Amino acid sequence: MLGKTKKLHFVGIGGIGMSGIAELLINYGYMISGSDLLKSQVTERLEKMGAEITYLHNASNVQDDVDVVVKSSAVTNSNIEIKTAVKKNIPVIRRAEMLSELMRMKMGICIAGTHGKTTTTSMTGMILTEAELLPTLVIGGVVKNFDSNAVLGKSKYIVVEADEYDRSFLSLTPIIAGICNIEEEHVDCYPTVEELENAFLQFANSVPFFGLIAACIDDPAIKRLLPRFEKRLCTFGLDKNATVRAENIKYSNFESEYDLMYANKKLGTINLALPGEYNVQNSLLAASIALELEIPFIDIRNGLQKFTGVYRRFERKGFVNDILVYDDYAHHPTEVRKTLQGIKEGSVRRLIAVFQPHLFTRTKMFYKKFAEALMISDVLIINDIYPAREEPIEGVTGKLISDVAHELGHKKVYFIKGKEDIPAKLMKMTKSGDFVITMGAGNIFEVSEKFVHLLEKQNKAQSKKK
Known part of the structure; x- marks a missing residue:
């Protein structure tokens, strides 16, 4: 090879x-x-x-x-x-060049987008697996169903998460190009929104004449770019004009249900073990790809129903003393807002959000929007910035977010610089019936794990006294 x-x-x-x-x-x-x-x-x-x-x-x-x-x-x-x-x-x-070489001899299905591409790529892989098409998968997260982020298949299909960072996805050679959404991000690579949108257009239009672009018509940027897509197009979303769309959507207990429509015809009912409108849209892209491959509805339905999620994507970490603890990878204001909205749609519990900003440049650009998104929480804890690949920027800390949230009227907001101090704070403030979620692309998941450990330790100690 x-x-x-x-x-x-x-x-x-x-x-x-x-x-x-x-x-x-x-x-x-x-x-x-x-x-x-x-x-x-x-x-x-x-x-x-x-x-x-x-x-x-x-x-x-x-x-x-x-x-x-x-x-x-x-x-x-x-x-x-x-x-x-x-x-x-x-x-x-x-890395992208190597991935391109792996795709060269196969039918490449690439899924891109500012948000949701890991989950959507995983859902697509699950449907193809259910249909016994034995795909090769390269995903930006560990999928629970496969216990891996890579699966070596035996068929002509390869399903790949296409990362826009550093314009990496422009090295790929998709036959089907799926786009979840396009929103300002990676400002170190794309100084303007126009440059970002042009990169997505180049990615989409790289499919051959017999290929397909599947794009979410609900997304404002994609809707604006529709006339500039040059290849065969399938739209998906909640919009009534979408070729593949969801109707009669219901949310309950962090799960979703809807009727899958294709060309104005109802194919059947889809059940997801995931909450929120954004996950419905993710599943619609996976379904659009499956329909292009002529996969029967029963395999689409069963593949999506069996999909149990990706580690660090709305992952349940524990349930102790009637306190639910989750972790999520949300690191962009839109992702934060949609995640918290999904929780509110499926639960009446008091929502405690613990957010760790990721990257100094991202925090500098979006700190006001982060604060606005986090206003959905009932209690808010902000940790300091996880730097990843970046050097510090003077005056840019997580406190920027907590200060704006306070100014916007959040009644219970705390800035805790040291991540190691957060579990103890949670132990003091939480009560039966709470929902605690840690969010961020850094190491904030360690807080949820430590907190669950402390809850279990406390529970055992109380049981011994009885």
Whole structure:
């Protein structure tokens, strides 16, 4: 598949996108080495599969028998391992280029969007699996049904999450291009909204003449761009003009139900074990792709009904003393707002939101919008910023969000700089009947896990006294 290439070295192998490709290549029989700064469940899984991983970037990691070095978007050319590869004349390629090579011999189904692409890619993979089409999957999150973010299939189909960051998705070669939505994000890559929208147009219009673009007509940006899509188009959404749409939507107990309509004909009822309008829209894109592949409705229905979600996407962490604890990856104001709205639609519990901003640039641009979205919560805790790949920006902290929320009239808002101090605060403020959710793309999920542990410990101690 990759010519005479036998061994590949991944710089930043612990990233969710990098690890998925590494796992696929291991399953194809390639030798994989890699480096990262921290050991994680992801890297431990790869090590068990045979990957050699070093937890430090060092020139010696790029051994002489390495044929290709793959780097993530977060790794710069100043990295010592990249410099070493260049010195040794070893080809260095981006993750997206490697993903493109994996797609070359298959029918590529790529799903893009500012929000929802991980869940939608997973739903699509679940439907194709239910229809026994045996797809290869490369997803930006660990899917509970597969217990992995990568699945090596045996058919011609490959379903890929297409990341717009660093314009990576422009390297891909989709036959079907799905777009969930388009909203201002990654301002370090797209200085203007126009540049972002043009990139999505280029991605969509890259499908061949026999391919398909599936786009959400509910999204304002997509609706505005419809005349500029150059290939065959299938619209989906709640809009009455959508080719694939949902009618008679009902929400209850963090689940959703609706009638799936195709070309104004009712195909049947869909049940999702996920809440919120946004998940209905995600499932409509998955259904649109399935209908294009002529998958029977029963497989669409069963695939979506069996889909149990993605780790860190509205993931239930525990239920102790009538306190529900969830974690979610929401790291954009729209995602935060939709997640909290979905909870309010399905529950009357007091909602305690714990939010950790992700990236200094994102916080600087959106702190007011974050505060507005978080007003939905009854109690709000803001943690300081998770920096990820960025250096600090003077004056930009999580407190910007809590200050604006207070100014907007939120009655119970707290800024807690140290993540490690939040579980104890939750223990003091929570009561039976509460709903606690941690949100963010950093390590805030550790707070939900620690909080559940403290609740269980308290519960055991009280049981012993009785």
